Amino acid sequence: MSKKVTIVGAGLVGSLLAALLGKKGFDVQVFERRPDIRKANISAGKSINMACSARGWKALDLVGAGDTVRAAAIAMNGRMMHGVDESLTFQPYGKEGEAIYSISRAGLNQILIDHADQFENVNFNFEHRCLDIDLDTPEASFETKDGIQISHSSDLIFGTDGAFSAVRAVMQRLKHFNYSQEYISHDYKELSIEGKGGEFQMEKHALHIWPRGSHMLIALPNPDGSFTCTLFLPYEGDNSFEKIRSEQEIKAFFESKFPDAIKLIPNLVDLFNENPTSPLVIIRCFPWTYDDKVAIIGDASHAIVPFYGQGMNAGFEDVSILDELMTKYGDDWKVLFEEFQTKRKPDADAIADLALKNFIEMRDLVGQDWFLKRKKIERALYETFPERFVPQYSMVSFTDTPYSEAVRIGNHQDLILDQLAGYEQILEIIDKGELRSFIESNNIIEQ
Template sequence: MSKQITIIGAGLVGSLLAALLGKRGYQVNVYERRADIRNANISAGKSINMACSTRGWKALDLVGAGDKVRKAAIAMNGRMMHGIDESLTFQPYGKENEAIYSISRAGLNQILIDHADEYENVNFQFEHKCIDIDLDRTIASFELNDNETKYVESDLIFGTDGAFSAVRSVMQKLKHFNFSQEYISHDYKELSIEAKNGEFQMEKHALHIWPRGSHMLIALPNPDGSFTCTLFLPYEGENSFEKLNNESEIEAFFKSKFPDAFKLIPNLIELFNENPTSPLVIIKCFPWSYKGKVTLIGDASHGIVPFYGQGMNAGFEDVSILNELMDQHGDNWIELFQEFENSRKPDADAIADLALKNFIEMRDLVGQEWFLKRKKIERALYETFPERFIPQYSMVSFTNTPYSEAVRKGNQQDLILDELVNKEDILDIIERGDFKSFVETNHMIPN
């Protein structure tokens, strides 16, 4: 049995994996380049709130941390669209009681580190910057604060150190290692809407979106009554971060594009200038493992943009799948890692593509009349034929359907929706209660 396991990266996936491996009896050492987040003064500016959904809860419950996280999370039952005229339109995500859950990245990370730390066989070491890996001898080299170098030998190394993984940078030098890094044309900046007298200033149980074509603002609720907001703008060109260089330009932009949000952020200029502008990157690579000794999981192997709320959920699902494969393969890590990467890679690519597609939906489409009509039809199909028609968003967020299968089924559904949305009186048919017979008579959904 491989007893000594090194995890590099104590972020969300690394700390969850540490809890799983600790629970399974392995001796686990987790190394993190940052200081202990539990003791640090968390600076705002680089965190998009997490949206936990079914895949995430499955993994959290697997390690016994689900209930701890639920106490710190807020249900979001749908999208609340904010028009330029300050009008509000609500779109439910799924059926009643189907919700995604807002939680701060830092808060969740603290919970998971604490949870994993409860195991005597799990040890966290902070301020250890990984500078090299000897892949064949499974020796990790770390630079400490005093410039001393520390060498750690173990049986297995997991790289859970994010999109700019030090572990992956070593693997990239291997023959036949495929790697791509794509920055999208948009950057992001964190802002916040504070509570007023301890109360939420907008609907608490919604993900708020200000869709504006080439750009958008979103806001997710926090337990203290505040909202973590994220502004997504092109980094250059018209309506871009490049153009917002002084107080008057920033104010004029927000007043014209997000008038209701502008009224709720009195410290807008301060936040805008203090918080960094950060890029958004898509990472794809393969293979994810080396000789059953070293493997990448989470963003280190498949970094995606945040527009489907699935980056964390996909990383957590990696941990669930690893757990199932450990049950099947025991300590045959070569076979285990090969099956993991071969089965998981198509799903990782699928959610990367879906996340980019959802960005276009969120910023361009959600406020358009034809799109709202399409969503009403989709909802009617889901409610009328719950066993035969599950919308793609619901498959991704509220089931454990493989992402690649959700893409395949979603493409089939698009054909059905395209046909129905072009029928002028379809909303009247739904209103009259004739929808079920209409769909069945026209054989629009396969049995």
């Protein structure tokens, strides 16, 4: 196998890939433009908590970091919906025991860098900004914090440097390289609900959502009793980050839209004004590889919006698939890279579409009666026919079913749910435990 590998980017995917390749005996040099996150003061307000699910755990366990991460994560068994009237409604994510897990991005990044750093053949180089890539050599050029320029040659270069990837920027100069960048109409801002004497002020094992149509607040738990909150608003227009600025405007907006949340955030105005407002972008491109020398993975090749909780999980799954292909093809990187991008691209596009669709669901639909009715039917079908009807969310979050296949099956399920929701007595049939006989007598779930 090729032994010398350069990884550009020491974020979540880059540090995970470094751990995998280090475990396999590669000589790995990781270059990161930021300071070492383990030593630097982490600036507040620049992160959304991660929601780790099955695909993420598979990759973490692959490199041996799963148990360490589990110890720092909190299970979220479902959504807790907060009404304007301060009512609470809980919607389980799946069957009993199925959960997604909240963990801070910075905390997870530190764990993964530490885990990769334990291998003598893995070396991290922080405060090295990527200037250029010679794709044919391949050779990467960097500038240190002191302004010194260096070049580093290797057998393989992986770009894991995020949505605004320097490695991808070089590949974009190639003929026939397709690229699109789409900002959605909403930006986000991080807020926080502090613990009270180390105790949680809301349900610990839930992802909290305040759905309000064109705007939304979410909150994910942390081990210290706090919640990392993310406010999503249009960046312009009514009720937008552009319009809500003064102390009076901020308080009035929260009192009218999130009355129970404002009681838990006494320093709301300070957080709102001090934390940055950040955009949300979808990146699609192809190809992801160049010859047998360079590849981009994770957000560098398929950045998505965070509303399905799959951005990190999809990036981690890239690493799992690379591992499978290394086992299959050994050091034939040309064939390996070709199969990787061909196999992975449709799934990356599928989860990008699903994440955008889920944004609409989370902000607009989750509190509506017809949506709750469909969810009750969906859950009853899952419990009654667990082998024949696995909801799309469960396929995405609790299995490694390819994203594109989950979309195909989910579209078929929508037809079934629409049909069942049209029966006036369907909820009564479910409550009486007569769903199985009703379904089978009407031959509804045949696929």
